[in-house]
Amino acid sequence: MGNYDAVLTIAGLDPTGGAGIAADLKVFNFFKLHGLAAITAVAVQNTKGVSSVEEIPAKTVEDQIQAIMVDFNVCAAKVGMLFSREMTEAVANIFKKNYVPLVVDPVIGATSGGILKEKKAVKALKEELLPVALIVTPNIFEAEILSGMEIKDQKDVEETARKIREYGCKNVIIKGGHFPGEKLVDTLLFQGRIYHFSKEKIELKRAHGTGCFFSAALTALIGKKVPLIKAVEKAGSFTEEAIKKGFNVGETRFLTP
Numbered sequence: 001m002g003n004y005d006a007v008l009t010i011a012g013l014d015p016t017g018g019a020g021i022a023a024d025l026k027v028f029n030f031f032k033l034h035g036l037a038a039i040t041a042v043a044v045q046n047t048k049g050v051s052s053v054e055e056i057p058a059k060t061v062e063d064q065i066q067a068i069m070v071d072f073n074v075c076a077a078k079v080g081m082l083f084s085r086e087m088t089e090a091v092a093n094i095f096k097k098n099y100v101p102l103v104v105d106p107v108i109g110a111t112s113g114g115i116l117k118e119k120k121a122v123k124a125l126k127e128e129l130l131p132v133a134l135i136v137t138p139n140i141f142e143a144e145i146l147s148g149m150e151i152k153d154q155k156d157v158e159e160t161a162r163k164i165r166e167y168g169c170k171n172v173i174i175k176g177g178h179f180p181g182e183k184l185v186d187t188l189l190f191q192g193r194i195y196h197f198s199k200e201k202i203e204l205k206r207a208h209g210t211g212c213f214f215s216a217a218l219t220a221l222i223g224k225k226v227p228l229i230k231a232v233e234k235a236g237s238f239t240e241e242a243i244k245k246g247f248n249v250g251e252t253r254f255l256t257p
Helices: 020-030 058-071 085-097 119-132 140-147 154-165 210-223 228-244
Strands: 005-013 035-046 049-055 073-079 102-104 171-174 183-190 193-200 247-249 252-254
Touching (some): 005 058, 005 210, 020 035, 020 210, 058 085, 073 210, 085 119, 119 140, 140 154, 154 183, 210 228
Parallel strands (some): 005 035, 073 102
Antiparallel strands (some): 035 049, 183 193
């Protein structure tokens, strides 16, 4: 590895700039870290939804990451959209060989609609990538897919976190933004203990890129050596402020760091 500290995002390209690579790099810049990017897919989408996703060849994604890691000291990395089984396995193999604190944002679906991951890729995510993750950051929908469990209440959220932990990831945070109720409660399973982070829910019909902003902020804070519990708390507060400072296009809210 090189000797220049930086943080890496491995994710898809959203042409609206609200999520994926573009959002991650904006967040990294906010935290005054040099952002690196390996593009995994190009989404055809706008504020109304995802029409299609064009996958970058797995070998090309692998080569992007390897080239980056030769020149830079990657002090933390984030994995977002990995569309295929082959790509998921290729990325997992890199991090099996090179220890980097890894945040896995399991992009299975988009809040604007559409499934963004093949079923075989979900299986590879659970079996190959999660075991090398420092933390995985699913929303409620993604947590249900990963665990095979239905989430109806807070007790279910905690049991789901424990179920996902069984795949080998060190820590799990389930984001509560899509859960009914006046409060937004993020649930962290850290070293076997449950922690809750509660805040007022901001009433919006739709906000674009919240998951990307949270996981990118968490990656940046981990890269800056902030302890994990504090990093989760700060990433949540950062995302809340980014929603408040954002702007509307149609019925969609774009976040601003």
